[in-house]
Amino acid sequence: MSDTSTAINKIYKERQEFIILGLTGRTGSGCSTVADILTKNKKYIEENCKINYGFNNIEERKNKIVFDYLLSKWQKFYKISVTDMLTLFIIDNSIDEVCEFISEEFKKFMNNSDKDVSDSNELKNKFKEKLKKIDYKKIKNSREENRGKLKKIEQNEKVDEDLKEIIESSYNFYFHQLPKFSKKIKIAIDEVYSEMGYTVFYQLIGDNIRSSGKAFDNIFNPDEMYNLSKIINKFTKLIRRKAQISDENCLIVIDAIRNPFEAFYFKDRYSAFYLVSINTEDKIRKNRLFTNLKRNKDEIDAIDNKEYKNKLKKEKIFVSQNIQKCIEISDIHLTNPTYGEKNYSFLIQQLFRYITLIIHPGLVTPTPIERCMQITYSAKLNSGCISRQVGAVITDENYSVKAVGWNDTAAGQIPCLLRSAESLLKFEDKEAFSDYENNNTGFKEVMESKYQKNLDKDKLDGRNLSYCFKDVQNFIEKEKNQVHTRSLHAEENAFLQITKYGGEGIEGGILFTTASPCELCSKKAYQLGIKKIVYIDPYPGIANEHILSIGNDSQRPELQLFHGVTGSAYHKLYQPILSFKDELNWITNIDLKYNNDHERLTEENKKLKNKIKKLEKQINGKKS
Ligand SMILES: [Zn+2]
Numbered sequence: 001m002s003d004t005s006t007a008i009n010k011i012y013k014e015r016q017e018f019i020i021l022g023l024t025g026r027t028g029s030g031c032s033t034v035a036d037i038l039t040k041n042k043k044y045i046e047e048n049c050k051i052n053y054g055f056n057n058i059e060e061r062k063n064k065i066v067f068d069y070l071l072s073k074w075q076k077f078y079k080i081s082v083t084d085m086l087t088l089f090i091i092d093n094s095i096d097e098v099c100e101f102i103s104e105e106f107k108k109f110m111n112n113s114d115k116d117v118s119d120s121n122e123l124k125n126k127f128k129e130k131l132k133k134i135d136y137k138k139i140k141n142s143r144e145e146n147r148g149k150l151k152k153i154e155q156n157e158k159v160d161e162d163l164k165e166i167i168e169s170s171y172n173f174y175f176h177q178l179p180k181f182s183k184k185i186k187i188a189i190d191e192v193y194s195e196m197g198y199t200v201f202y203q204l205i206g207d208n209i210r211s212s213g214k215a216f217d218n219i220f221n222p223d224e225m226y227n228l229s230k231i232i233n234k235f236t237k238l239i240r241r242k243a244q245i246s247d248e249n250c251l252i253v254i255d256a257i258r259n260p261f262e263a264f265y266f267k268d269r270y271s272a273f274y275l276v277s278i279n280t281e282d283k284i285r286k287n288r289l290f291t292n293l294k295r296n297k298d299e300i301d302a303i304d305n306k307e308y309k310n311k312l313k314k315e316k317i318f319v320s321q322n323i324q325k326c327i328e329i330s331d332i333h334l335t336n337p338t339y340g341e342k343n344y345s346f347l348i349q350q351l352f353r354y355i356t357l358i359i360h361p362g363l364v365t366p367t368p369i370e371r372c373m374q375i376t377y378s379a380k381l382n383s384g385c386i387s388r389q390v391g392a393v394i395t396d397e398n399y400s401v402k403a404v405g406w407n408d409t410a411a412g413q414i415p416c417l418l419r420s421a422e423s424l425l426k427f428e429d430k431e432a433f434s435d436y437e438n439n440n441t442g443f444k445e446v447m448e449s450k451y452q453k454n455l456d457k458d459k460l461d462g463r464n465l466s467y468c469f470k471d472v473q474n475f476i477e478k479e480k481n482q483v484h485t486r487s488l489h490a491e492e493n494a495f496l497q498i499t500k501y502g503g504e505g506i507e508g509g510i511l512f513t514t515a516s517p518c519e520l521c522s523k524k525a526y527q528l529g530i531k532k533i534v535y536i537d538p539y540p541g542i543a544n545e546h547i548l549s550i551g552n553d554s555q556r557p558e559l560q561l562f563h564g565v566t567g568s569a570y571h572k573l574y575q576p577i578l579s580f581k582d583e584l585n586w587i588t589n590i591d592l593k594y595n596n597d598h599e600r601l602t603e604e605n606k607k608l609k610n611k612i613k614k615l616e617k618q619i620n621g622k623k624s
């Protein structure tokens, strides 16, 4: 092998040596399924994956290239289950503390839905017996024994036989014994507190740990807010050492990341970290929760309410789950349409493509849908709305872009982000404010009290004092009226661009949105004859079931959950490191450069030979 080819292979080998995938998604969307697939060996993948590849269309060709590239290199991932990490925090407490806490939380849960809790003491005793039966004390003791080991592993760079043994035994505890126990305690909770179920309980513990660093304490302390992330990070380091002594690549999947600050924690630390969202249409997800995972209606409502709250209060944004935000900031989006049947081909197909691209960027090109969504994703950042940024793109049926939009005020009006309450109250920048804002005394009074009298300006630390008109007006009217929003919606704006500047009709076209279309925009899309709506946020409210699901089947727009890469990951995964031609030439030494040396030398040779003949003739002539 030549030096260049060794160097080139090294680039890609290094990229495969360390990858962290953080999974995110709503309960029931399939994070655990994906995590499990990633932990399978090559044989399983080969047997279970009927990847759609061949030469029928361009995507099939890409699948073939990806499959040929990755299968030979496939290596199973190590899984970090966040649920197991939460269990670790639980077993810091005594049996009595655990029983007391869960009993109290159960009572609160039941009270919320007006249910009878008269048997709570009975349940508490029953649960205590269960914990004894599953050897709670034993796992707690093992945890104590293992506590010092992680530090030792971290502090010692050199791996000798002693350290090797510590790494192995530590790994065995955290990744074999602990998960087994975790499973048992979850079953125990489900059996005793069946109405609440373990998911609700574990979500609560997750929130507590992000608040206080402790499983049963919910007092918020900013110093502790990265506690869960730090623990997960500790175990990525343990796995790194384990992979090192096993002579394996360190491929890690985290199941699952549920708070955006957790995701940023890893994004900031590892360039090889990718946040991967797994999405499912809401209907399928709920069915899955009911039938496959045997969750009851109250439980599902509680889970949904937790994961997809409309607005989180204050410190809750650091503490609580926020799956919607996690999906929004994901690098890679997968869809998991399977229901009932255990056919994971489509998931594996998607995983194969993106893992291949992580190792070898640019080996295949983006899909047209990814290309359009990337434009949509870029457009959203132009929005000057201070509460949320959304992007939209309209294309014809062949993905040719016809209009781009984002949520913003009408052109010429100054968006909320760029005007300030200070200017309003100082009577400067008058054009930025409406006559109502400038002249209405009631409005001015509220602005003065909220944004001047009761405001400590130092706290702004140099920031512009923007305000949301809708919020102020609703405060005055004691209402929650969306009509007061200053911005046009992204989709609406994109539609209007065509009306404004002229262009082709978009009947039969496709609408892309980084969120999901609201009722108002869905109505407009329907009226315009849009045939497909591609969206990221799997929370369409009743827009789908009500506005879009009416009338003749052929008229109804098809809603399609986006899968693909967005944002900076689009560039990271699709930007080739080398031109592919050079790469191939350098690793194979196939040399197609036209070489004219031979011809030139032959010609020269011929000339010289003629010259010799001439000279010989001359000499011979003189002689004779
Ligand atoms: Zn606004």
Ligand SMILES: [Zn+2]
Pocket (backbone or CB within 6 Å): 489, 490, 491, 492, 517, 518, 519, 520, 521, 522
């Ligand atoms: Zn809308």
